Amino acid sequence: MARTESNMLALGTKAPDFYLNDRTTETNHFNFSGVKGEKGTLVMFICNHCPFVHHVIDEIIMIANDYRVQGLGIVAISSNDVIHFPQDSPALMTEYAFENNFEFPYLYDATQEVAKAYQAACTPDFYLFDQQDKLVYRGQLDDSRPGNGIPVSGSDLRGAIDSVLYNRTMNPNQKPSIGCGIKWK
Template structure:
């Protein structure tokens, strides 16, 4: 965000977070959320034979903005291979209007998202999943158990050349074996914007 230039080092440190280490076999809670057009999506309906990727993202976070096109590309590959994808926006969009439903629709169209982009209106799903930042990826096997909580890839913010698509590779492994890779690098991003904080 443009206003980030005016934050102190301490404030920036609070905003920038890493995801926790993957809690293997944690059972992901079911949920039903709507997209910006009012269509309802239930997580358990998307647990296909090859698993499900759930991505907590938003529009205004510079980390999400930098990876958005790579995320769209990698998820298109996953969906073509039968691995389902849902994205969730849990931020307080009244405090951060760039994350409003209208802006979500624009952002998804701009970056070519083919997956449902859902609104966590009361932030309950983000809290159930203990999502900490955007992006925060949850790779589930077909039983709905967590097998990946790492980053999209090893690319730097401004240099995606020669990247290793770690999330793509992990989801393929989960689809084939039901298990995620032991070695995972945390995702990094802006903190989830909870109401009242």
């Protein structure tokens, strides 16, 4: 299992816009302003087959359920090359979203332009934007990885979200996420 770290996009970066198809409904398209939350927005790069995503998907769902009702916009994007990785195809994205009870859009980045704009490097990769659409957190969910024995808690990402929602000081110690590399064309 290859381990790729986040690129750590510069804090303060304005959220790159996008216009992508939602695999949870197959009929809707979203841009950044369409998923933006009243208090902030979480953009996650994930995919269907990555063991790092599988390791944390339950916590991702809990975070989404805990925070979307508090004004956080949440979206997941898959940017993997589906020709060489058919298990990440849009049809299987729909199935994955349904099986995991996604209550947020799961968008398909067919051209990989959105992943490039965000400088996404791995799955999972997390980007948290404040009310002004400025990047305030990028990095890991927590210190847990498949096989390292550390329980999944979401502590790093939850702490960052709490800072945005409750106007707290952001922890300056932001560790990169580690996961499977984006499967580039």
